[in-house]
Amino acid sequence: MVFEDIIKTENLVYKKTSFMTDNTLSYCPGCGHGTAHRITMEVLEELGLAENTIGIAPVGCSVLAYDFMNIDMQQAAHGRAPAVATGVKRCWPDKTVFTYQGDGDLAAIGTAETIHACNRGENITIIFINNGIYGMTGGQMAPTTLPGMRSSTSPYGRDVETMGNPLRITELVAQLPGVSFVSRQAVHTPRNVRKAKKAIKTAFELQTQKKGTTFVEIVSNCNSGWKMTPVQSNQWMEENMFPFYPLGDIKVPEK
Amino acid sequence: MAKELKLMKGNEAFAEAAIRAGSDAYFGYPITPQSEVIEYLMAERPYDRTGMVVLQAESEVAAINMVYGAAASGKHCLTSSSSPGISLKQEGISYIAGAELPCVILNVVRGGPGLGTIQPSQADYFQATKGGGHGDYRLIVLAPASVQEMADFVKEGYELAFKYRTPVMILSDGVIGQMMEKVMMFEQMPRISDAEIAEKYPWATIGKPKSRERNIITSLALKSDEMERHNIHLQAKYKTIEEAEVRVERIRCDDAEYAFVAYGSSARICQKAIEIARAKGIKVGLMRPITLFPFPKKEVELMTQKVKGILSVEMSAGQMVEDVKLAVNGRVPVEHFGRFGGNIPTPDEIVKALEEKIIGG
Structure with missing residues (x-):
């Protein structure tokens, strides 16, 4: 088959959304960020929202999300994305506003901003990538690092006696009345990608209905930080992360 | 309204x-x-x-x-x-x-x-x-x-x-x-x-229509050359601001032999101090910077052609006085007087400081 045949409509099974740029992703091969970016942009395109969306990038591996997401974007200080998103959304209530944050950003330095934006029920969507480690700074312990899990700042494993327990912030957020939808998903298999995309779609739909904060956690891998191959890291994630961070909807709006 | x-x-x-x-x-x-x-x-x-x-x-x-x-x-x-x-x-x-x-x-x-x-x-x-x-x-x-x-x-x-x-x-x-x-x-x-926002502020992130490239608001530039260029751009902007936006108020400076430099509430108190000093025959005026950045460097420098000494009055241990000294550059004596920690100087204290630190100094 030559190129001309491949691009014929009847042969086209997949097309990259124009709301992802053509820039080469800065993420490590095997990392879940690229998929999480893509399905977020696909959802915004499918819902017809992308041209009226403002995205807020965090500090962490996805600090450069604006290089890849082909929409208007702001880059926030570490942990402050929910406050920045609040500022945008309060001034532009009919625009779609989302944050895309990692676990260090959202669940450590940004805990106050996360909890309070959710508690106010800001009409924003928070996409939370939890890989249990600080990827960008070189694999330090995160608030979500599992007990006994090794990182560069817990080289002998996370000792919960001295380093505290991992924080299930998603369950915490689900308690708040301002939050209408909370789901935890993964993107390491096609089946999980479909489910994660469905959750993100629900989150944005509820935002357009002004139902309060919607929150989707994606439990992901960090093969570089975990010092594993991509395949090993996905297996380790299933065996260790999923029991502690079980997948599924945690809070759905009452019908 | x-x-x-x-x-x-x-x-x-x-x-x-x-x-x-x-x-x-x-x-x-x-x-x-x-x-x-x-x-x-x-x-x-x-x-x-x-x-x-x-x-x-x-x-x-x-x-x-x-x-x-x-x-x-x-x-x-x-x-x-x-x-x-x-x-x-x-x-x-x-x-x-x-x-x-x-x-x-x-x-x-x-x-x-x-x-x-x-x-x-x-x-x-x-x-x-x-x-x-x-x-x-x-x-x-x-x-x-x-x-x-x-x-x-x-x-x-x-x-x-x-x-x-x-x-x-x-x-x-x-x-x-x-x-x-x-x-x-x-x-x-x-x-x-x-x-109007869409028209007047083309940089604003308000949603990207098909007609333009995406807008990105960030302070990040990972490449040092890029970051240096951004810094040079910022410095050029600050230079323009320094040249164009200085605002200052002069009170009773025309015949002044001494000057206070003070801003905000200290400038208000200095106005009373001027009355007290002038009643004693001391010809003192006030230069009040309205913009602290840009600091009125040229205006303060120019003042040294007329006055014999300058007292910088602040409710601090002496901060603005450094900018006054830089502008004066040793041409006339510059001293600081301040009350701080929440205390406010009285006009009499200011006059006394002028007499002791500048006139008698």
Whole structure:
């Protein structure tokens, strides 16, 4: 088959959304960020929202999300994305506003901003990538690092006696009345990608209905930080992360 | 609302002016001695008056980042706090300066360091004029000396902020914030429409239509050459501001043999000190910097052709005096006099300091 045949409509099974740029992703091969970016942009395109969306990038591996997401974007200080998103959304209530944050950003330095934006029920969507480690700074312990899990700042494993327990912030957020939808998903298999995309779609739909904060956690891998191959890291994630961070909807709006 | 004469506290005048200047949003957190700002705004229901959003944030950190988001989407927004709260905002202010966003920030200064005191002070001069947060940046700093200026500088602050795409700080103090004076409140200005934002601020992140490339608001440049270029651009902007935006007031300088340099409430007290000194036959005038950045370097330098000595009067241990000395460059003696830690100098103390440190010195 030559190129001309491949691009014929009847042969086209997949097309990259124009709301992802053509820039080469800065993420490590095997990392879940690229998929999480893509399905977020696909959802915004499918819902017809992308041209009226403002995205807020965090500090962490996805600090450069604006290089890849082909929409208007702001880059926030570490942990402050929910406050920045609040500022945008309060001034532009009919625009779609989302944050895309990692676990260090959202669940450590940004805990106050996360909890309070959710508690106010800001009409924003928070996409939370939890890989249990600080990827960008070189694999330090995160608030979500599992007990006994090794990182560069817990080289002998996370000792919960001295380093505290991992924080299930998603369950915490689900308690708040301002939050209408909370789901935890993964993107390491096609089946999980479909489910994660469905959750993100629900989150944005509820935002357009002004139902309060919607929150989707994606439990992901960090093969570089975990010092594993991509395949090993996905297996380790299933065996260790999923029991502690079980997948599924945690809070759905009452019908 | 038409133009009207009112009797107001400085903090209230700032809040009323914020509504009338056509602000889209205020984000704040209570702290003494400026809590009247958010109290006044909440009581006034600005959303019903003009559509202006007022939100009490969970912290000063959150409030300044809300300002970042609103400003990055082309809105006229402002925040206010007092010294310890402004310290918390410094991270956000640095990002706002780096990302070149327009906004107005009020600091009603109280005594420090640390939790300090709730009494008035001018000890945040260094923080306001030399950067404050991390990195090479400057704020435009306006120093009100009256309740009238607390109101007027909101409007002027927005004009400067949008002209240069840079944050503007109004550096007030507990005296100006808390005292009541008459103020001629300017008439209500319209808020800028969404369509006007799209047209006037092509950089604003308000959703990317097909017709243009995406807008990105960031202060990040991982490549050092790129970051250096951005810094050179910022420095050129600050240079332009230094050349074009100096504002200064001269009081009784024409025949002056000595001069006070003072801003804000110290400048008010110096006016009384001038009367006392002149009754004693000492010809002293006052140069009041209205902009602290840009500092009136040339104006102070020019003054050395006429006066024999300069007393820098501040409610600090001596901060602005360094800028005065740099401008004077040894041509005439420069000394500092200040009360601090929440104390306010009396006019008599100032005259005594002039006599002892400058005339007798």
